Amino acid sequence: xxxxxxxxxxxxxxxxxxxxxxxxxxxxxxxxxxxxxxxxxxxxxxxxxxxxxxxxxxxxxxxxxxxxxxxxxxxxxxxxxxxxxxxxxxxxxxxxxxxxxxxxxxxxxxxxxxxxxxxxxxxxxxxxxxxxxxxxxxxxxxxxxxxxxxxxxxxxxxxxxxxxxxxxxxxxxxxxxxxxxxxxxxxxxxxxxxxxxxxxxxxxxxxxxxxxxxxxxxxxxxxxxxxxxxxxxxxxxxxxxxxxxxxxxxxxxxxxxxxxxxxxxxxxxxxxxxxxxxxxxxxxxxxxxxxxxxxxxxxxxxxxxxxxxxxxxxxxxxxxxxxxxxxxxxxxxxxxxxxxxxxxxxxxxxxxxxxxxxxxxxxxxxxxxxxxxxxxxxxxxxxxxxxxxxxxxxxxxxxxxxxxxxxxxxxxxxxxxxxxxxxxxxxxxxxxxxxxxxxxxxxxxxxxxxxxxxxxxxxxxxxxxxxxxxxxxxxxxxxxxxxxxxxx
Numbered sequence: 001x002x003x004x005x006x007x008x009x010x011x012x013x014x015x016x017x018x019x020x021x022x023x024x025x026x027x028x029x030x031x032x033x034x035x036x037x038x039x040x041x042x043x044x045x046x047x048x049x050x051x052x053x054x055x056x057x058x059x060x061x062x063x064x065x066x067x068x069x070x071x072x073x074x075x076x077x078x079x080x081x082x083x084x085x086x087x088x089x090x091x092x093x094x095x096x097x098x099x100x101x102x103x104x105x106x107x108x109x110x111x112x113x114x115x116x117x118x119x120x121x122x123x124x125x126x127x128x129x130x131x132x133x134x135x136x137x138x139x140x141x142x143x144x145x146x147x148x149x150x151x152x153x154x155x156x157x158x159x160x161x162x163x164x165x166x167x168x169x170x171x172x173x174x175x176x177x178x179x180x181x182x183x184x185x186x187x188x189x190x191x192x193x194x195x196x197x198x199x200x201x202x203x204x205x206x207x208x209x210x211x212x213x214x215x216x217x218x219x220x221x222x223x224x225x226x227x228x229x230x231x232x233x234x235x236x237x238x239x240x241x242x243x244x245x246x247x248x249x250x251x252x253x254x255x256x257x258x259x260x261x262x263x264x265x266x267x268x269x270x271x272x273x274x275x276x277x278x279x280x281x282x283x284x285x286x287x288x289x290x291x292x293x294x295x296x297x298x299x300x301x302x303x304x305x306x307x308x309x310x311x312x313x314x315x316x317x318x319x320x321x322x323x324x325x326x327x328x329x330x331x332x333x334x335x336x337x338x339x340x341x342x343x344x345x346x347x348x349x350x351x352x353x354x355x356x357x358x359x360x361x362x363x364x365x366x367x368x369x370x371x372x373x374x375x376x377x378x379x380x381x382x383x384x385x386x387x388x389x390x391x392x393x394x395x396x397x398x399x400x401x402x403x404x405x406x407x408x409x410x411x412x413x414x415x416x417x418x419x420x421x422x423x424x425x426x427x428x429x430x431x432x433x434x435x436x437x438x439x440x441x442x443x444x445x446x447x448x449x450x451x452x453x454x455x456x457x458x459x460x461x462x463x464x465x466x467x468x469x470x471x472x473x474x475x476x477x478x479x480x481x482x483x484x485x486x487x488x
Contacts, residue, residue: 007077007078011073011078011092012092014081014084014085014086014092016087016091018112018113019089020116021066021067022116022119023066023118023119023121024068024069024112024120025060025064025068025069025070025120025122025123026070026071026104026120026121026122026123027056027071027123027124027125028072028101028122028124029043029053029072029125030074030075030077030095031074032075032076033126033276036275036276040079041075041076041079042126042275042276043076043080043125043126044079047128047284047288048292048309049309049311049339049340052125052128052275053083053084055128055130056125056127056128056130058132059134059135060121060135062132062136063135066089068117069087069089069090070091070092070108071092071093071125072094073093074095074098075098077094094107099238099244099245100242100244100245100246101245101247102236102244105229106234106245109230114226117226118227119139119143119224119225120224120226120229121135121221121222122222123220126275127221127271127272127274128274128275129270129273129287130221130271131271134266134268134271137264137266138150138223138266139223142223142264146260147262148225148254148259149228149254149261149262150262151176151179151223151261151263151264152218152264152266153168153216153218153264154216154265154272155265155269156216157269160215161211161212163217165182165217165219166179166182167180167185167210167216167217167218168216168218176261176263177252177255178251178252178255179218179248179251180194180205180210181240181246181248183240185210185211188207188210190208191207192206193206196252197256198255218248219272220274222250224250228257228259229250232250232254233250236250237249270287273287286306289308289309290305292315295315299319299328300328300330300332301329301330303333303334307335308333308334308335308336309336309338311338313341314338314339314340314341314342317344318330321344321345328346328347329347330347330348330350331348331350331351333351333353333370334352336352337357338356339355339358340358342357342360342362343362344362345364348362348366349367349368350368351367351369351370351372352371353371354368354369354370354371354372354373355372355375356374357374357375358377358382359376359378360374360375361381361384363385363404364386364387365386365387366384366387366388366389366390367390367391369390369393370392371393372391372392372395372396373397374390374397375396376397376398376399377398379418380398380399382397382399382400382401383401384402385403385405385406386404386405388402388404388407388408389407389408391407391409393410394412394413395414395415396408396414397415398415398416398418398421399416399418400414400415400423402428403424403425403427403443404427405426405427406424406425406426406429406430407428407430409430409431409432410431411432411433412434412435412436413434413435413436414430414435414437415435415437416437417437417438420437422439422440423440423441424436424441425441425442425443425444425445426443428441428443428444428447429445429446431448432448432449432450433449435451435452436450436451436452436455437452438454439452439453439456440457441457442456442457442458443459444459445457445458445459445470446468447470447471448470448471449473450470450471451474451475457470
């Protein structure tokens with residue numbers, strides 16, 4: 001109990017006050033995912049560089065303007081909550097014992113203020129391909145309807161024997177009758193029927209009919225009028241194959257109380273995918289990659305559509321740059337990684353296996369060579385001006401600014417810290433095994449096989465008017481007393 005109280009206290013510190021919006025989204029993120037076989041919470045496994053729970057949270061926030069969000073956390077609760085952090089109108093709710101999706105919603109509604117909420121939406125945190133456009137359309141469809149509940153559904157397109165989703169049950173006129181989970185169908189005897197009474201009529205379904213003929217499935221996203229959700233949520237029972245409190249039972253409860261249910265099927269069925277194992281997670285990663293490729297393939301050059309990474313925020317930046325009408329001439333090599341915060345420019349080349357991360361701004365026609373690392377951490381900035389060339393295997397890290405037309409041949413390592421940034425001027429050439437930290441390099445300087453700490457390298461010329469070259473300069477050695485020659 002003490003541990004639970006401690007977790008509740010810490011996630012409350014990460015929570016923020018709700019807005020005056022009449023909409024609430026509950027994100028179910030309490031499970032761990034046994035089949036994912038990882039010590040990391042399933043919710044924190046990434047899809048295209050972003051934890052699944054964060055992707056769902058962002059989609060909901062962008063899809064429903066000013067919505068309030070409650071994120072139900074359980075196993076690895078603090079890890080999941082910290083991944084989201086403190087954001088506007090978002091609260092965390094701790095489900096100490098995982099008794100099912102319906103129980104998670106019960107816990108959420110018992111721990112948040114719902115008095116101003118008219119519409120409540122519920123979604124799973126592992127649906128990392130869900131996008132804001134689908135959420136927005138789902139919300140609009142519901143608010144423009146006369147229904148009391150809406151269920152997102154999809155049609156199973158693969159081998160029906162592999163369909164492990166809950167089946168949507170309908171009466172002949174198309175009205176929703178209920179939903180039956182796959183495990184409960186499997187638990188039926190081969191000659192057994194289930195019967196449901198609807199408006200004084202009885203409708204029955206056979207086991208094989210449910211397994212092989214019903215291809216419409218419950219995608220796991222719901223919308224409710226809050227007055228009815230809060231009224232009936234505690235009526236769910238756990239009399240099923242898993243002895244869990246299923247949220248899907250709300251469909252039948254609404255039907256039995258003569259409340260109306262509508263459905264919404266997204267145009268792209270891929271957005272409803274959720275993952276329970278690494279195979280499906282990899283499939284979702286591939287779908288995300290292909291989506292990025294399709295958006296950029298006619299705008300920039302991507303050498304290998306199956307082996308690259310461009311952060312989605314960078315994608316948006318590139319698309320905005322393209323609106324100016326000039327050819328971008330941006331090249332992305334095989335295995336390149338372009339992380340969040342990077343600002344490419346016209347003529348940017350990211351050669352094979354290059355990695356660029358953080359608040360990195362590029363001038364025009366910058367060349368980042370093969371296996372080059374250019375990165376800075378939060379709070380730092382890194383700038384490469386026009387026509388800078390960074391060749392194979394080099395590393396540039398931290399607070400660094402580099403002037404136009406500077407060239408770094410192989411073997412160069414440049415670092416700048418918060419207290420000691422590195423500033424490099426224009427037309428600088430650095431080659432050989434060279435390391436610079438916290439230094440200032442003036443324009444036109446030539447450096448070869450040198451190590452500089454907190455140094456200023458001035459632009460000076462000899463009597464013939466040639467730049468004086470810095471070559472083979474090393475700091476005074478320290479600690480020689482611990483170095484022994486093995487031959488002695």
